[in-house]
Amino acid sequence: MQATTAPPATATHDYSAAMRAWHWVNAALVSGQLLTILFQKVIVNAKGAVPEFQEAITKGGGTLTQQQGRAVAHVISERIWTWHVWMGVALAAFWLFWTVMQALDPAGRRFGARLMAAARRYKLAAPTARPDARHALLAKLTYAAFYLFITLMVVTGLGLIWADDNAFLGSIEHTMKEIHNVTMYLIIGYIVLHVVGVVWSEITKDHGLISRMVGGTASRETPHDY
Incomplete structure (x- = not known):
């Protein structure tokens, strides 16, 4: 009796427009979210930037209290997190898009x-x-x-x-x-x-x-x- 063999494991093929859109838009959104984390925690680091705000204002001849500096840092932090949230909502929409594609296939x-x-x-x-x-x-x-x-x-x-x-x-x-x-x-x-x-x-x-x-x-x- 002839042994059962498997078909070829891989085949070169193209990718549909829907698949490519899902892939690259998700890549952009995930990368964007990771960048907001990078800016928030490393590059901007709003909470740790208060002394730098105060120094910059002092060099310009003004004054900035610790409380005012924290308020400025909070505004920056909230703006970055707003971008993070909206990109997350878009990512959720594309996750739903993929789920629907699977259901319709x-x-x-x-x-x-x-x-x-x-x-x-x-x-x-x-x-x-x-x-x-x-x-x-x-x-x-x-x-x-x-x-x-x-x-x-x-x-x-x-x-x-x-x-x-x-x-x-x-x-x-x-x-x-x-x-x-x-x-x-x-x-x-x-x-x-x-x-x-x-x-x-x-x-x-x-x-x-x-x-x-x-x-x-x-x-x-x-x-x-x-």
């Missing part, structure tokens, strides 16, 4: 089905094909982890927005902050691994991967990797 093309298919390919792969099958499965698993991180980020972020207006959300505000902060570091780690993986694939086996993600189009028969 045929069952066999949904991410969960393709993840299970990758697992089956790895299980059935011949020894010579196992490395490629393992790579395909690990890629799908990292995508799944990223979607989980984004979901946690969106849910906790929206919860924090309304924590002051809802008693239940207010009671778990600290927990949501902790989850939100930890998720941020997980997303940073994912971004680093993703960039390294894409560059490695580009220069080894999957030449043109970046070009296809920037300007590629997908046919109706081509599976969408989202």
Whole structure:
């Protein structure tokens, strides 16, 4: 009896316009949110900038009390966090966009089905094909982890927005902050691994991967990797 073998683990394909929009807009929004954290905690550091405000005003011939300096720092901090919140709301909208895309896709093309298919390919792969099958499965698993991180980020972020207006959300505000902060570091780690993986694939086996993600189009028969 002939042994069952798995189909090829990977195939070069283009990416749909919807997928590319989701990818790059999310990349921009996540990067923007991380930049607001960088400005808030490192570059601007509004709370620690009060002495610098006072020194600058003094050099100009004016005076600035500690209380006034804190008020200025608070304005700067609030402005940065406003940007952070609105980018978070936009990120939530695109998370919903991806969820709707998944719901509207045929069952066999949904991410969960393709993840299970990758697992089956790895299980059935011949020894010579196992490395490629393992790579395909690990890629799908990292995508799944990223979607989980984004979901946690969106849910906790929206919860924090309304924590002051809802008693239940207010009671778990600290927990949501902790989850939100930890998720941020997980997303940073994912971004680093993703960039390294894409560059490695580009220069080894999957030449043109970046070009296809920037300007590629997908046919109706081509599976969408989202």
